Amino acid sequence: MTGSIPESVIEKIRENSDIVEVISGYLSLKKAGRNYKAVCPFHNEKTPSFVVNPDKQIFHCFGCGEGGNVFGFVMKIERINFVDSVKLLAQRSGLNIEFSEKTSRESEEKNEIFRINEEAAELYYNCLLKDSSIEARKYLNERQLDENTIKKFKIGYAPGGAFLVKELTKKNFSQMLIKKSILGISRESGFQDFFRKRIIFPIFDIQSRAIGFGARIFNEDTQPKYLNTPETPVFSKGRNLYGFNITKEAVRKLNEAIIVEGYMDFLALYKNKIENVVASLGTALTENQILLLKRYAEKIILCYDADAAGQEATLRGLALLMEKDIDPRIVVLPSGDPDSFIKKNGRQVFIEKIKNAMPLLDYYFHVYFSRYDSSTIEGKIKISSEFFPLFSKIKDGIKRSECLKRLAEKLKVDEKTIYSEFERITKKQSVPISKKDVRDIKLQSIPANAESVIIRLALQNRSFAERIFKELEEKDFKNDEYRKIFKIIFDIFNKYDIINIQRLLDNFEDETCISLITSLIADNSLNEENSERLYTDCVRSLKNANILDKRNNISQELKKAEKEGQTEKIKVLLKEYQKLEEALRRKN
Secondary structure (H helix, E strand, C coil): CCCCCCHHHHHHHHHCCCHHHHHHCCCCCEEECCEEEECCCCCCCCCCCEEEECCCCEEEECCCCCEECHHHHHHHHHCCCHHHHHHHHHHHCCCCCCCCCCCCHHHHHHHHHHHHHHHHHHHHHHHHCCHHHHHHHHHHHHCCCCHHHHHHCCCEEECCCCHHHHHHHHCCCCHHHHHHCCCEEEECCEEEECCCCEEEEEEECCCCCEEEEEEECCCCCCCCCEEECCCCCCCCHHHCCECHHHHHHHHHHHCEEEEECCHHHHHHHHHCCCCCEEECCCCCCCHHHHHHHHCCCCEEEECCCCCHHHHHHHHHHHHHHHHCCCCCEECCCCCCCHHHHHHHHCHHHHHHHHHCCEEHHHHHHHHHHHHCCCCCHHHHHHHHHHHHHHHCCCCCHHHHHHHHHHHHHHHCCCHHHHHHHHHHHHHHCCCCCCHHHHHHHHHHCCCCCHHHHHHHHHHHCHHHHHHHHHHCCHHHCCCHHHHHHHHHHHHHHHHHCCCCHHHHHHCCCCHHHHHHHHHHHHCCCCCHHHHHHHHHHHHHHHHHHHHHHHHHHHHHHHHHHHHHCCHHHHHHHHHHHHHHHHHHHHHC
16 A cells, blocks of 8 residues: 555654544544544444544544544545545644655646646736736625635636636646646637636635636626536545635534535625635535535535525535435525625624524425425325435434424324325335445454454454464465455564554555454453453364365265265275364364
């Protein structure tokens, strides 16, 4: 896994990256004996099962099975590769690391795009300050954006033509890179800027790296109104949230995120000192955006535009939130968008709206009962058909039952009829197996047997490790994952004369193996007083299993030899069979 990064560099960064300190920057950790616990950021849960072990410098979730060391955590939480996790931790630790080897081509390409985006953002911002951009500044002034907000979010202006292309070329950026980052585009008139005559909103990722741009017209005759950077190696609209690099600490502090639809809505709230806000880049919420938010806040409030498009975007986002077992609240505006509402009514009225935001179910009733006539049979059927698919996503049976009960009351329909119809419709729908279910199935196929105990003893006690390596071999392990782990532990022990957990984890990209290792280390259920007897029993069990396998194979060969009348072969096989029987008797 370490690839082209020297081991000495990785060790230096690891030494300066305490796993408790790093993870506490993302999660609220609570002391639990020698360990720390938190609600897992990688799956939905209410009771904390995510454990951080400061002694071994590992984390493990007993709920979903995720685990690893500090690099593994950063890779998963930031959704980056190993090389980028090393760089991020080096930067976080204040270490000026020079990598002696070239990093991957993909990583280099991304870094180049980050760099050219940073330059473009600066050029756009400086362009806004010029006399020639007076119309753009006038528009921003009319939208009540002050200089401090414009500067903080690096809002700029794209004059059009080949302004940006020429400026970037002067700074020695290649045409190929300008094309790859989609800042320039080939047209009949030549190589031109992608964004022209628009207000520019740079989009930054959670690490404050410029990943792309949003652009808005200020002349209403031009279409489309909004234009975003298309997909690039560093930008995906559905994976990021506008402004979150600046507001993430406010979101974490308040444990609450207000989600609006567009840039101007976000900026209107932020400049009015409502800082726990993010924008979903003009789209309905996506799964990746929800997962990103869940790392920072438990409470989510949706505040999209009051028009039909905003209502549909809200409904789509709510369905996804429900799937993720999140119970959001929804702000219903009488008209317009958050930007125009706060301008007209002021900050305090908007805050009251936030405080009185509707619970999820109330919002659904608000929408569908205003959309259909619940006094007619046809209306009741249409409303039910909207609600049933949503209720089927609720995992908690009691909660789902309460929702169905409320629906029956609102529709004035017998409760049993609603339950019966819900069962009939949802039984027809096939439920796909989730990634977590696949993982659970895979983990459940690995029994907590002698192999797991042997590996755990080797990981937790050096004296047992020395004996295990003398008495057992790779072939004694029937489970593929335990066999791989045994081999790597053995190799590390021979090389370093110590069981180095961090080096062990660095040797695996297979998440199942990493999960097994961290679960075995985090599990403190072994009783030291019985360890010796447990060790003896487990080694005997593995040896017995090996002998039994050999005996069964010989038994099959004997049957075949008897069928074919191979007298001499039968004699040889019988001798081997008897030896194995004796070996089994001696061991037991």
